Amino acid sequence: xxxxxxxxxxxxxxxxxxxxxxxxxxxxxxxxxxxxxxxxxxxxxxxxxxxxxxxxxxxxxxxxxxxxxxxxxxxxxxxxxxxxxxxxxxxxxxxxxxxxxxxxxxxxxxxxxxxxxxxxxxxxxxxxxxxxxxxxxxxxxxxx
Numbered sequence: 001x002x003x004x005x006x007x008x009x010x011x012x013x014x015x016x017x018x019x020x021x022x023x024x025x026x027x028x029x030x031x032x033x034x035x036x037x038x039x040x041x042x043x044x045x046x047x048x049x050x051x052x053x054x055x056x057x058x059x060x061x062x063x064x065x066x067x068x069x070x071x072x073x074x075x076x077x078x079x080x081x082x083x084x085x086x087x088x089x090x091x092x093x094x095x096x097x098x099x100x101x102x103x104x105x106x107x108x109x110x111x112x113x114x115x116x117x118x119x120x121x122x123x124x125x126x127x128x129x130x131x132x133x134x135x136x137x138x139x140x141x142x143x144x
Contacts, residue, residue: 005105013089
């Protein structure tokens, strides 16, 4: 018989940090789970990590989907038992990819970003990223 997962991995979305999960962490820890909130490569933990990122957003300028996926895969592979993997927005896409690759006991996606083959993008999402995408000077740069 398989053992029940004892760990939940919470993956934040783009333009977010692990702080997005702070209240979720407390909720699941009260229920006895070990909770991990990995930031993407270059994004640290807690308020200190947020302040470092704001001071130097270029730390994530060269980080792409492959780097994030490799980083998250290494974290999940290093656990003793397969976790529940939960992601929000683009983090939901990573949760889908991780579970689809055989990692994790279960996956949960909250308002997940579309995966390959899904081209629909709501107007609200377009409006939220337009200020960053509208400026050609942002190409190959990180933006706060």
